[in-house]
Amino acid sequence: MTYDNTLKYLVEQYPEDFIRYLLASETRDIQILKTELNQEPIRADSVTFLQTANQILHLEFQTLPASTPPLPLRMLDYWVRLYRQYNCDIEQVVIFLKPTNSEAVFVDQFTARNTSHRYRVIRIWEQDPEPLLLSPGLLPLATLARTDSPQSLLQQVAVQVSMIEEEATKQSISVCTQLLAGLVFEPELIRQFLRKEDMRESTIYQEILQEGLQEGRQRGLEQGLEQGIEQGIEQGIEQGLEQGIEQGRQSELRLVIRLLTRRLGSINSQLQSRLQELSLAQLENLGEVLLDFASEADLMNWLNTIEN
Numbered sequence: 001m002t003y004d005n006t007l008k009y010l011v012e013q014y015p016e017d018f019i020r021y022l023l024a025s026e027t028r029d030i031q032i033l034k035t036e037l038n039q040e041p042i043r044a045d046s047v048t049f050l051q052t053a054n055q056i057l058h059l060e061f062q063t064l065p066a067s068t069p070p071l072p073l074r075m076l077d078y079w080v081r082l083y084r085q086y087n088c089d090i091e092q093v094v095i096f097l098k099p100t101n102s103e104a105v106f107v108d109q110f111t112a113r114n115t116s117h118r119y120r121v122i123r124i125w126e127q128d129p130e131p132l133l134l135s136p137g138l139l140p141l142a143t144l145a146r147t148d149s150p151q152s153l154l155q156q157v158a159v160q161v162s163m164i165e166e167e168a169t170k171q172s173i174s175v176c177t178q179l180l181a182g183l184v185f186e187p188e189l190i191r192q193f194l195r196k197e198d199m200r201e202s203t204i205y206q207e208i209l210q211e212g213l214q215e216g217r218q219r220g221l222e223q224g225l226e227q228g229i230e231q232g233i234e235q236g237i238e239q240g241l242e243q244g245i246e247q248g249r250q251s252e253l254r255l256v257i258r259l260l261t262r263r264l265g266s267i268n269s270q271l272q273s274r275l276q277e278l279s280l281a282q283l284e285n286l287g288e289v290l291l292d293f294a295s296e297a298d299l300m301n302w303l304n305t306i307e308n
Contacts, residue, residue: 003097004045006140006179007061008035011046013172014137019050019057021131021138022093022122027052033086044078055089056082062096063183065104072110076117092119097144098183099125129153133160136173143181154185158193182262196291249280256287264296271296274303282306 011018015030033047033056046059058078062071069077075092082090096105109118129145132138139157147153161177164170174194181190253275260267267275278286286302293299 003063003180003183004061006176007059008046009172010137010140010176011048011059014135015048017135017137018046018059019048020135022059022120023050023055023057023091025050025053047082049086049088053089055091056086058082058090058092060092060094062094062105063098065096065100065102071104072107072117075119076110076115079117079119093122094119095122095124095141097124097180099123129156133157136164136169139173140176140180143177144184150184151189154181154189155193157181161194187263187265249283252280252283252287253278256283256290259287260290260293260299263290263293264299267296267299271299271303274307278306 012032015032016026016028019025019027019030027050029050029052031049031051033049035044035047044058045061046057048057048059049055050057060071060075060078067074071094075094079090079092094108105121105123108121109116111117124141124144125146127145129142129147132142132145133156139160142157142160143154145153157177161170161174164173178190178194178196181194257267257272257275275283275286289302290299293302
């Protein structure tokens with residue numbers, strides 16, 4: 001989810017960069033469309049309308065090769081809904097972000113008995129980084145591109161980020177670069193070239209974090225309420241809310257552990273057990289302060305303070 005939100009932000013803020021890279025087209029006459037498609041709602045990653053060309057660019061970003069339902073069926077479903085709603089040419093592109101040998105990243109069509117649907121597939125780790133280094137909106141993706149020297153590429157991206165003149169833009173691109181670079185680089189190496197302060201100060205990072213926490217809570221509450229209704233109104237709502245809150249706490253716990261792992265590396269089982277005992281409020285507090293941690297010792301000191 002973090003990577004999805006990061007890339008959705010980049011496409012919405014820099015649609016011309018992605019259109020130039022993927023369609024080899026220069027146009028500013030564009031419109032960002034709703035990503036929730038009607039009927040039983042499903043949500044695409046990015047949908048952009050090129051008004052002059054009467055064309056839609058639909059992007060899906062994948063960190064994992066497998067999905068439910070399978071990606072080829074999802075792409076057909078997206079295409080049908082988009083075409084029925086807008087009745088124009090649709091260019092679909094799936095961008096796989098993380099290197100893998102899975103055969104799924106080489107599939108570029110859906111095929112059934114009487115139906116065949118094709119779309120483009122880009123494995124970003126096979127792509128030349130040079131075109132990605134030319135535009136601010138594509139710089140974060142450049143960290144994942146083809147290279148014989150990953151550290152040199154990361155340094156090159158960091159230099160390009162530092163040359164962005166507008167400070168707010170530089171900070172946002174720096175944060176997105178750090179988040180995506182986390183797919184292939186260790187946190188310590190990323191911090192050598194990009195400022196960790198950008199993460200703490202960035203509104204886009206806080207929005208991504210809060211959206212993840214709110215989604216976890218909401219899903220937990222919804223599941224709990226649904227179960228509660230089945231068990232009886234009075235007793236069910238009480239139990240459902242309790243279960244929903246606990247599921248929301250578990251979702252927040254998983255997110256905090258992922259952020260800690262990216263920040264500090266693998267978290268030992270003893271510390272993970274202590275994290276399991278934290279309340280929802282304590283987990284929220286930890287999510288705000290963990291960016292200041294430099295080692296496991298900082299996490300242990302924080303836990304000791306909380307427990308005391």
